[in-house]
Amino acid sequence: MQYLFDNLPLDMIQFEIFPYLDYDSRVLVNTMLPPVDRIRIPLKKDAALQFALTYSSMKIYSNLKKLDTAKGTGRRRLILKIYREIPKHFHILEYSDRARAEILKKSTEFSDPNGDEYESSTHHMKRELPKLCKSILDIATKRPFIRNVETSVRPGWSAVNGAAPIRVADNDALVRALLGRTGKHLLRTRSQIIQSTDIGVTTIPRY
Secondary structure: OOOHHHHOOHHHHHHHHHHHOEHHHHHHHHHOOOHHHOOOOOOOOOHHHHHHHHHHHHHHHHHHHHOOOOOHHHHHHHHHHHHHHHHHHOHHHHHOHHHHHHHHHHHHHOOOOOOHHHOOOOHHHHHHHHHHHHHHHHHHHHOOOOOOOOOOOOOOOOOOOOOEOOOOOOOHHHHHHHHOOOHHHHOOOOOEEEEEOOOOEEEEEOO
16 A cells, blocks of 8 residues: 655654654654655653552552542542552552652551541541552552652653653642641541642641
8 A cells, every 4th residue: 555655765754753743643653654765763761650640540540539439438538449459550659759759748647547537437447548558658668769750741751752742641630639638538438629729738728
C-alpha cells in the first residue's frame, strides 16, 4: 500500500513534520514508514516512572474519592481495600515525599488497634487494618525514599523530547485526598466535605 509519505524525502519527514507531531501521531507516522526508515526517539529518563506514578495515583485516588459517599460496612470494606492497594504501588513511597509522609503517618496512627481511631470500629476492622498498616510500614523500611519525581501532569509534559503533550492524571490529587483524611476522619461513617489548601486542611461535617 502506498502512502503520501512514500513520496517525501526522509529528511523532510524527520525535520519538518515529525517535531510538530504529538506522541500518538509519531507512532502512527512510523507505522507508515519502512522499518529501516522509522524515526526512533527514546523515552525521557523518568517517563516510564512518571506514567507508573500517575497510574498508581489514579488507582488509589479513585477509592479515596468513594469514601466521600460510602457508609457502614461498605465504607469499612473500602478502607481495607485502600490499604491493601497501597503495597502494590510501593514506588509512590520511593518517589513522592509528600505522599510517603501522609501514607506513613496514617499507617502509624492505625497500626495500634487500641488507639482512639478505633473507638467505634468493628472487631474485624481492629484486627485487619492494623495488620495492613504494619505491612506498609515494613515495606517503607525496606524501600527508603529515593528522590522526588515529577508526575506527567505538568503543562507541556511529553514522554519524549520535542513532542506535544498527552493528557494524563494529576498525582497531586492523591496527596490532597490523603491530607483530607487524617486521624479519626478516615474511620467516621458520616460523610464529610474536605477542603484542602496549601496552608492547612479544614474538615466540615455534613449531617
